[in-house]
Amino acid sequence: MTGSIVILLGAPGAGKGTQAKRLCDSTGLVHVSTGDLFRENQSKGTPLGLEAKGYMEKGQLVPDDLVLRMLFDRVSRPDTRRGYVLDGFPRTEPQAEALTKALEAQGAAKPMVVQLDLDDDLIVERAAGRLICAACGHIQHLKFSPPKRAGVCDVCGGELRQRKDDQPDVVRERLAVYHRQTAPLVAYYERQGVLERVDGSLEPDDVFAQLVELVRPSLVRGEN
Ligand code: AMP
Numbered sequence: 001m002t003g004s005i006v007i008l009l010g011a012p013g014a015g016k017g018t019q020a021k022r023l024c025d026s027t028g029l030v031h032v033s034t035g036d037l038f039r040e041n042q043s044k045g046t047p048l049g050l051e052a053k054g055y056m057e058k059g060q061l062v063p064d065d066l067v068l069r070m071l072f073d074r075v076s077r078p079d080t081r082r083g084y085v086l087d088g089f090p091r092t093e094p095q096a097e098a099l100t101k102a103l104e105a106q107g108a109a110k111p112m113v114v115q116l117d118l119d120d121d122l123i124v125e126r127a128a129g130r131l132i133c134a135a136c137g138h139i140q141h142l143k144f145s146p147p148k149r150a151g152v153c154d155v156c157g158g159e160l161r162q163r164k165d166d167q168p169d170v171v172r173e174r175l176a177v178y179h180r181q182t183a184p185l186v187a188y189y190e191r192q193g194v195l196e197r198v199d200g201s202l203e204p205d206d207v208f209a210q211l212v213e214l215v216r217p218s219l220v221r222g223e224n
Contacts, residue, residue, distance in 0.1 A: 003083030004029060004219050005108065007090070009185060010116030012174045013123040013130065013166075014200045015207060018139050019116065020087035022208050027219055030080045033087040036137060037070055038062065059165050059173035061181060064094050071095075072102065083219075086111075091182045096189075112218050113189040114211060116200035120175050127171045131160040144204070 006029065008016040017033060024031040038056060041049030048070060052062045061067075071089055074080070090096040103111065129142035135158025140147050147153065151160050165174060189195040198210045 003081060004215075005083055005103070005111035006085045006215055007111050007113040007189075008085065008087050008116065009113060009182070009189070010200060011118060011120070011123050011178045011182075013127040013171065014116040014118040015126075015204065016087045016116060018204060019208055019211055020085045021139075023085055023211060023215065026212065027215070028082065029219075030082075030084040031087060032071070032074055032080070032084045032089070034067055034071055034089040034091075035087075037074060041070075057164055057170075059170040059177065061091055061177055064092055064098075067091075067095060068098050071099075090185060091178075093184060093188060096185050100192075110192060110194050112215060113195050114214060115186055115195060115197045116207065117197055118200035122201055123175060124168060124171050127166040128168060130162065130166050132163055133158040134161050135159065 006023065008020050010016050017035075020031050020033065023029065035056075038049065038052045042053055042056075043049070048066060051066060055062045067089065075084060090099055099111075103109075126141065126144075129144070131140045131142065131147065132138070133140075133153035133156060136153060136156040138153050138155040138158075139145075140154065140160060145154075147160055152158075153160050164170070186195065196214045198207055198214070200207060202210075
């Protein structure tokens with residue numbers, strides 16, 4: 001039996017990573033980001049990281065079999081027993097189907113799915129200013145959460161960098177991929193009766209407040 005599973009859906013740059021981290025800090029759920037796992041694999045130079053690199057730099061999706069192997073390996077670790085927040089997964093219908101089947105096989109409750117809604121124009125603007133700490137993964141933004149010292153992470157003092165795939169042409173490709181392959185998952189989870197929506201254009205604190213309101217009752221009842 002697994003604990004609560006929350007899936008954050010939304011276009012790249014809609015705020016899933018930031019919100020997932022906050023949600024995990026406040027609930028004790030474990031943050032599972034497939035993008036972070038790929039980036040970790042790349043910085044360690046593993047075969048999986050090398051295989052994923054070309055797709056990521058072009059803004060394309062990594063093939064499902066690689067993603068699924070990595071994801072199931074991660075969520076089978078004991079720290080996820082009380083539940084986890086999925087960020088950036090699933091991104092295709094076969095990924096969603098594989099997750100549904102795996103959860104059913106474990107006798108787990110259905111996940112709770114929250115879609116962060118945000119316009120493409122805002123996403124391109126946000127991605128252009130997004131900075132990620134090379135040391136701890138903390139996310140800042142030139143306009144919305146500017147670093148106290150330019151280029152330096154407020155949390156750990158590490159170096160803040162722009163992700164290669166946050167450059168405007170790559171962001172546009174990632175958005176096209178999102179609309180083609182990932183957006184249909186909204187209808188997939190709607191059909192399962194587990195989809196909630198939050199307005200991702202609000203201030204991050206307001207997005208978080210709405211997210212917690214949706215998620216916390218299910219955690220307390222232990223149903224999700
Ligand atoms: P993210 O950090 O979630 O924006 O992911 C960065 C990149 O990693 C994506 O643009 C994809 O190339 C790859 N990636 C992450 N998660 C997945 C997934 N579930 N399926 C396929 N590719 C993924």
